[in-house]
Amino acid sequence: MTIPRLQGAALATVVLVAVGSVAAPTAAGAAPGAPGAARYSAGAASVGDPYFPDQGNGGYDVQHYDLTFSYDPATRFMDATATITAVATQDLDRFNLDFRGPKVSTVTVNGHAHGFTRRGQELIVTPRPKLKAGHTFTVVVKYAGVPGPITDPDGSIEGWVPTDDGAFVAGEPQGAPAWLPTNDHPTDKATFRFTARVPAGLTAVGNGQLLSQKTRDGWTTFTWDSTEPMATYLATITIGNFQVTESTTPSGIPVYVAIDPRLVAGSAAAVAQIPQMIDFFSATFGPYPFASTGAIIDRAPDVGYALETQTKPIFSSAAGVGTMAHELAHQWYGDSVSPERWSDIWLNEGFATYAQWMYTEHTGGASVSQTFNSSSNYGRAASSPFWQTVLADPGPEEMFSNIPYNRGAMTLHALREKIGDGAFFRILRAWAANHRYNHAATADFIALSERESGQKLTAFFDVWLFQKGKPTTW
Numbered sequence: 046m047t048i049p050r051l052q053g054a055a056l057a058t059v060v061l062v063a064v065g066s067v068a069a070p071t072a073a074g075a076a077p078g079a080p081g082a083a084r085y086s087a088g089a090a091s092v093g094d095p096y097f098p099d100q101g102n103g104g105y106d107v108q109h110y111d112l113t114f115s116y117d118p119a120t121r122f123m124d125a126t127a128t129i130t131a132v133a134t135q136d137l138d139r140f141n142l143d144f145r146g147p148k149v150s151t152v153t154v155n156g157h158a159h160g161f162t163r164r165g166q167e168l169i170v171t172p173r174p175k176l177k178a179g180h181t182f183t184v185v186v187k188y189a190g191v192p193g194p195i196t197d198p199d200g201s202i203e204g205w206v207p208t209d210d211g212a213f214v215a216g217e218p219q220g221a222p223a224w225l226p227t228n229d230h231p232t233d234k235a236t237f238r239f240t241a242r243v244p245a246g247l248t249a250v251g252n253g254q255l256l257s258q259k260t261r262d263g264w265t266t267f268t269w270d271s272t273e274p275m276a277t278y279l280a281t282i283t284i285g286n287f288q289v290t291e292s293t294t295p296s297g298i299p300v301y302v303a304i305d306p307r308l309v310a311g312s313a314a315a316v317a318q319i320p321q322m323i324d325f326f327s328a329t330f331g332p333y334p335f336a337s338t339g340a341i342i343d344r345a346p347d348v349g350y351a352l353e354t355q356t357k358p359i360f361s362s363a364a365g366v367g368t369m370a371h372e373l374a375h376q377w378y379g380d381s382v383s384p385e386r387w388s389d390i391w392l393n394e395g396f397a398t399y400a401q402w403m404y405t406e407h408t409g410g411a412s413v414s415q416t417f418n419s420s421s422n423y424g425r426a427a428s429s430p431f432w433q434t435v436l437a438d439p440g441p442e443e444m445f446s447n448i449p450y451n452r453g454a455m456t457l458h459a460l461r462e463k464i465g466d467g468a469f470f471r472i473l474r475a476w477a478a479n480h481r482y483n484h485a486a487t488a489d490f491i492a493l494s495e496r497e498s499g500q501k502l503t504a505f506f507d508v509w510l511f512q513k514g515k516p517t518t519w
């Protein structure tokens with residue numbers, strides 16, 4: 046889904062425009078020189094993000110993913126039908142989806158069955174009739190087998206992670222294709238609907254709102270609807286034995302919390318504060334961007350991290366207060382506004398970490414400047430390896446190290462001290478508003494900061510984002 050950029054005062058008057066066509070110069074079978082003739086070519090096999098060069102594809106723009114499946118934790122077997130609605134952005138005779146899941150039986154495009162091939166994470170589809178730029182098309186992929194985890198450059202696992210009572214499902218930065226054919230890059234957001242059939246007694250918890258839940262013949266079917274655009278890496282449909290609690294925040298946002306019964310006590314403080322966290326962040330960053338909120342607290346000891354899955358962050362062990370605040374803050378920064386390239390990861394992790402510092406201060410803990418100066422932050426020696434990575438390009442092995450988190454948050458605090466609270470909080474709100482449901486890059490943040498502060502900030506951002514070494518003057 047391509048969403049026009051919202052800039053400053055233009056906010057109120059933006060109209061969604063049709064996706065433009067991009068004429069491809071080389072064409073298999075186009076009449077040479079015929080004006081207006083379709084020039085069909087293959088969509089690119091990548092969006093060109095250097096951290097994950099196989100991720101994403103060109104030639105189309107996904108609008109909606111619909112996944113209907115059964116999963117039995119006893120056998121770990123999944124039987125799935127994915128229906129993907131997309132708009133061609135060029136005349137296409139071939140396109141790819143990213144898929145690392147189980148065996149594909151059939152692929153249809155607009156109802157016509159097609160041959161397909163798989164190479165690495167590419168599912169390569171050759172639609173006939175060919176697809177014209179600007180036209181909407183529907184791809185149906187049927188597959189069945191045992192999905193599994195994906196290992197990241199830093200050694201951590203994601204994707205489809207079986208647990209002792211179901212599956213923990215998380216996809217940052219490259220796990221979604223483990224179980225769903227996608228255009229797997231945050232620059233192509235879409236709406237999602239998941240219909241999951243699991244053995245009765247288990248719960249399947251997805252992003253968005255629960256549309257229905259029905260038990261019949263020993264199986265329960267859950268349908269979850271994500272009504273706002275979402276990046277593929279933020280999708281989840283996690284399955285397990287969960288205690289479910291539904292409530293609403295004081296401002297009326299529905300809250301759905303699913304907790305593994307073994308983790309209820311250890312997560313109680315964090316869960317109790319969800320409404321006040323949402324309210325504090327809404328007051329600070331602007332309105333909560335989604336139709337519902339909540340959390341999924343599961344036991345997946347091999348995962349070891351939490352993820353800001355849209356509307357319901359997921360935890361792989363008991364949720365602490367700080368981590369809950371971090372993952373909920375990501376709903377503004379990371380989820381609604383996503384990184385344009387993975388090298389922009391500090392825009393996710395630095396913002397969520399700074400929000401966590403602010404929540405700590407707000408609830409009577411350390412002040413943000415105390416945290417800034419602590420021994421895990423600015424107090425680190427200049428010789429520490431912590432300072433030896435460029436924050437604006439940490440590389441795929443370091444993207445979830447403490448560098449984007451802590452140095453990212455420090456960058457924001459240093460900016461706040463340099464330009465003052467007025468300009469700083471205007472920037473945070475404008476960032477969330479201008480790029481809502483979209484993606485943005487570090488250069489956009491620098492431009493916004495200069496605009497809102499009226500200051501030239503080249504030297505400031507150079508020291509904090511683009512240079513190695515501990516900043517000393519800025």
Ligand code: ZN
Pocket residue numbers: 371375393394397
């Ligand atoms: Zn984070």
